[in-house]
Amino acid sequence: MEKINIICVDDDREILEAVNRDLSFFSEMFTIKECQSAEQCEQLLETFDAQQEYVALIISGHFLPVKSGVALLTEVATDNRFIGTKKILLTGHATQADTIKAINSAKVDGFLAKTWDSDELIQMVKELLTQFILEKGIDYEPFIKKLDAPTLYRLLKS
Numbered sequence: 001m002e003k004i005n006i007i008c009v010d011d012d013r014e015i016l017e018a019v020n021r022d023l024s025f026f027s028e029m030f031t032i033k034e035c036q037s038a039e040q041c042e043q044l045l046e047t048f049d050a051q052q053e054y055v056a057l058i059i060s061g062h063f064l065p066v067k068s069g070v071a072l073l074t075e076v077a078t079d080n081r082f083i084g085t086k087k088i089l090l091t092g093h094a095t096q097a098d099t100i101k102a103i104n105s106a107k108v109d110g111f112l113a114k115t116w117d118s119d120e121l122i123q124m125v126k127e128l129l130t131q132f133i134l135e136k137g138i139d140y141e142p143f144i145k146k147l148d149a150p151t152l153y154r155l156l157k158s
Helices: 013-026 038-050 069-077 095-102 118-136 141-146 149-157
Strands: 005-009 033-035 054-061 086-090 110-112
Touching: 005 013, 005 038, 005 118, 013 095, 013 118, 013 149, 033 095, 038 054, 038 069, 054 069, 054 118, 086 118, 110 118, 118 141, 118 149
Parallel strands: 005 033, 005 054, 054 086, 086 110
Antiparallel strands: none
8 A cells, every 4th residue: 555645734733633533534544744834844845755745635724833834735736746645724813815825836636724624634545545546547446435425426437
C-alpha cells in the first residue's frame, strides 16, 4: 500500500489538536503530521519528497508566523514535486483579497472557518483524498473505506 500523507499547519496548538482529532477517522490508512509554521511544513515536504512519499493534502491556517498560509499553499501549488496535492485553508479572518489570492495563486480546493463543523471537514477530506488517489493512479481499493463513494463513482465513470 502506498504511503500517503496529510499535513496540518497552524500556529495555534488547540487548532492543530482539533483538526487532528477530526482527522483521526483517516489515521489508520493515512499518516497525519502537524506543523506549527510554514517553515516546519516546508521541511516536512522536503522529507516526504526525499522518501518518495505522497502528500495528498495540506490543511493550513491562514495567519502563520513569518509566512502566511496562502503564501505556503501558493508555493506548494507551483512546486512540480507536489502537483495534485490538495489544499484546504482554515481561516477566521480572511479578507476578500486574501480569498481571491488563495483561489488564484494557491489553487485552494476548500475553505473552512476556524469554527468548522467536524462532519464538513471529514467529508471535504474524503472527497479530496478520493480525487488525489484517482488523479495519481494509485490503487484505491486498499483505501476504499475512507474514500467518498459518490466522488469515486463520478470520477471512475468520467
